Amino acid sequence: MAAQRGKDLLLKLDPDGGSNFITVAGLRTRRIAFNAEPVDVTDAESAGRWRELLGGAGVQRASLSGSGIFKDAASDAAMRQLFFEGRLGTFQAVIPDFGSITGPFQVTALEFAGEHNGEVTFEMTLESAGALEFVAQ
Template sequence: MAIQRGKDLLLKLDDTGAGSFVTVAGLRARRLAFSSDTVDVTTADSPDRWRELLAGAGVRRAHVSGAGVFRDAASDASVRGTFFAGAARDWQVVLPDFGTVQGPFQITALEFAGDHDGEMTFELTLESAGALVFTAH
């Protein structure tokens, strides 16, 4: 993967369920993290008492966070409505020259802030809520 501009990482939402994804926010800072739990199967018979893990058995998850400004009133309303509905919706996280991660995410945090002489900003946290698909570019 070549060096990329951070601003090219996009966050898109399908709030209608029709498979039509729309970029919802002008994110100034964003992060996508993957993690998985481990399942320890170490026993007294484990070689030299080294820990053993059961491959492929842990829970996998993705965490997306970002901060920025909403593109328009419609994207603000979509995200806000999704949060207050407590709904898991399909999202896309587009990483240029790498790929797209797509699947259900739930908004677990939504914060708004603003200075008296500046624009309104927000912070958003998404947690995966089902199987994700990665498509390489």
């Protein structure tokens, strides 16, 4: 994969639960992380006492995070509403020349900050809450 512009990594939200995704506006930084929790099956008979892992087991998860300034009333309101209602939302991360990841996420952190001589900024963290769909580009 060749070098890509960071602004092309998009985070989108489907506020109505249909298939009408809107870009979460004002994000200056975005990040997606995938993790798989290994299942250790090492025992006294493991070759050379090396750790053994059970393939296809464990818990997989994804985290999405971003920070910036809200520039769009619709995405601002939708993010706040999901957080305060504790509901899951359908999000999509678009990664250039890689593909898109779509699925249910919960807004687990929503932080606001501001300097007396600057704009209000926000940070948010989303955690996967179910199976995710990957579509390659």
